[in-house]
């Protein structure tokens with residue numbers, strides 16, 4: 001998933017300068033087969049059920065940014081059971097959000113979600129905004145996530161380009177095994193052209209293509225024999241040529257990220273702050289350990305205490321001053 005290209009006039013202006021080749025594609029040739037396939041194959045995911053709240057959708061999208069569905073499902077359920085509304089989360093200290101985040105990875109997402117809950121509570125009466133541009137101003141919500149929430153929670157009509165959708169469209173229309181590293185203007189233009197005119201159908205189309213990429217047009221082993229648009233697929237027609245482009249690696253073992261995860265796990269599971277000697281057992285390389293700990297402190301996830309111990313940052317809700325949408329909350333200790 002990526003949030004690198006914004007919706008709006010800049011992107012539309014750039015799109016207008018593109019060659020017209022992609023406009024020859026007719027959305028209607030893909031739409032109905034994919035919608036029919038989705039009706040028969042969609043997974044029953046909590047955040048897709050009728051009547052699910054916009055908060056539930058937003059939490060799921062933040063969790064799914066870096067984590068697979070199988071791990072998000074129980075975490076999402078526990079999160080919503082504990083904090084069914086943004087206001088419920090906003091009352092808690094930020095460290096509780098990090099603690100509840102557990103081992104989902106990239107725990108800064110928990111802090112951003114907590115910050116979003118406070119802004120929504122203070123500036124939007126506790127109601128998740130439906131407007132794409134307003135969503136875009138919330139912490140940690142980029143172009144993809146704003147579009148996903150606007151579409152899946154409110155039935156808006158936006159192109160929703162995650163990695164699954166990008167892969168399906170690259171194979172179907174461009175004959176490439178994988179899309180380029182960052183979404184291009186041409187991809188956004190194609191995705192928008194493929195949106196059905198009716199917003200409700202467009203929202204269903206968006207989730208259907210996403211599901212097709214997750215279940216059938218997978219990265220490693222696409223099951224073309226089960227694909228509803230196999231006869232229209234450019235990559236399949238070309239004999240499924242392998243990509244010449246290197247895909248970014250996903251190495252985790254031995255990285256600073258793994259080291260940060262181990263330090264956070266110790267702090268999360270301890271009922272009391274921990275001294276350096278306890279953290280030292282988490283990781284053998286002292287320099288890497290120090291770098292990771294510095295990063296956690298700089299990111300606001302860990303707080304060094306005056307007695308030399310460390311704890312998850314526990315900012316009580318009462319210390320948070322009201323924030324305007326799109327700005328970071330100010331803390332009394334920093335700006336009075």
Ligand code: SF4
Nearest residue numbers: 217222224227230233
């Ligand atoms: S035919 Fe195969 S490669 Fe093409 S879209 Fe379907 S699953 Fe993907």
